Amino acid sequence: MFRATATQSLSVSFAVGLYGIAFGAAGITAGFSILQTCLLSLLTFSGASQFAVVGVMGAGGSALSGLATASLLGIRNTLYGLRMAPLLQVRGWKKIVAAQITIDESTGVAIGQEDLGPSAMKQGFWFTGIGVYILWNFFTLLGALGAEAMGNPSAWGLDAAVPAAFLGLVWPRLLGKFERTLALTSLLFAVLLSPFLPAGLPIILTALLAVLFGWRARA
Amino acid sequence: MNAIWIGVLGTSAIAFALKFTGHSVPEKFLTSPRMLRINTLIPIALLSALVGVQTITEKGRWVIDQRCAGVLVALIALRLKAPYFVVVISAAATSAAIYRFK
Numbered sequence: 001m002f003r004a005t006a007t008q009s010l011s012v013s014f015a016v017g018l019y020g021i022a023f024g025a026a027g028i029t030a031g032f033s034i035l036q037t038c039l040l041s042l043l044t045f046s047g048a049s050q051f052a053v054v055g056v057m058g059a060g061g062s063a064l065s066g067l068a069t070a071s072l073l074g075i076r077n078t079l080y081g082l083r084m085a086p087l088l089q090v091r092g093w094k095k096i097v098a099a100q101i102t103i104d105e106s107t108g109v110a111i112g113q114e115d116l117g118p119s120a121m122k123q124g125f126w127f128t129g130i131g132v133y134i135l136w137n138f139f140t141l142l143g144a145l146g147a148e149a150m151g152n153p154s155a156w157g158l159d160a161a162v163p164a165a166f167l168g169l170v171w172p173r174l175l176g177k178f179e180r181t182l183a184l185t186s187l188l189f190a191v192l193l194s195p196f197l198p199a200g201l202p203i204i205l206t207a208l209l210a211v212l213f214g215w216r217a218r219a
Numbered sequence: 220m221n222a223i224w225i226g227v228l229g230t231s232a233i234a235f236a237l238k239f240t241g242h243s244v245p246e247k248f249l250t251s252p253r254m255l256r257i258n259t260l261i262p263i264a265l266l267s268a269l270v271g272v273q274t275i276t277e278k279g280r281w282v283i284d285q286r287c288a289g290v291l292v293a294l295i296a297l298r299l300k301a302p303y304f305v306v307v308i309s310a311a312a313t314s315a316a317i318y319r320f321k
Binding site for chain 1 (some may be wrong): 222223224225226227228229230233234235238239240241242243244253255256257258259260261263264265266267268269270271272273274275276277278279280281285286288289290291293294296297301303304306307308309310311312313314315316318319320
């Protein structure tokens with residue numbers, strides 16, 4: 001057992017788990033029930049995808065556009081899985097659990113332990129994945145119950161909390177001018193097209209901008 | 220089954236399938252530099268689009284209201300390196316204050 005790794009897993013789990021409140025509230029604000037909101041955290045378990053499906057459908061988008069946006073955001077978990085599988089070497093039900101907890105944070109902490117060797121990396125993956133899973137679900141329920149008790153979402157500022165939550169998710173990814181240009185282009189693109197296309201579609205189409213930017217980039 | 224249930228269960232099924240696929244195929248697949256680069260850019264594009272649409276549109280129309288002020292405050296909080304929670308709460312508090320007093 002690596003203590004420094006365990007401490008890191010625990011602090012990441014708490015910090016991320018707390019966002020669960022924001023997600024729980026967002027789900028209710030978008031018109032999802034407490035059960036539906038909690039099931040998203042239990043089953044989908046990928047913050048950005050969850051926010052996307054409630055965000056898109058809450059704004060009037062179809063199930064298909066909500067699902068497509070959430071799934072595009074979930075593709076990165078496939079790549080995390082590719083990276084983690086050779087390290088974890090698990091089969092059967094353990095592989096199912098490992099897949100479910102393959103997210104930004106578990107992969108991030110695991111990779112962060114590279115200097116300490118493969119067993120520390122494994123520990124980082126499992127502790128962080130399971131820690132975030134427990135706390136994320138607990139705080140989702142709290143947030144959903146809280147929002148349900150509050151009533152009118154606008155009166156409590158929940159209508160601004162959801163875009164602020166998205167902003168907080170994208171902010172750490174805006175590392176340089178290139179990323180910021182893509183972010184601003186995507187934002188303007190989606191806003192400008194919103195009155196002319198079915199809800200959700202302008203958001204999905206920005207994935208093409210990402211492909212276009214990524215195709216040409218040299219860096 | 221209504222649309223929200225399709226959204227919840229469909230998203231969950233695909234999310235798991237994407238994760239499980241990663242654990243099941245050899246690492247050499249899907250890891251060209253271009254693919255990796257696009258993969259880091261997709262969340263930036265989609266999340267930024269969501270920020271914009273959720274802040275300045277409502278039911279497919281452009282609307283400037285208390286949400287803009289809330290998100291602006293969130294932006295300032297992020298620039299001041301505030302923790303995520305402070306960012307979300309400050310946006311909510313700003314928006315709620317304007318909504319109640321306008």
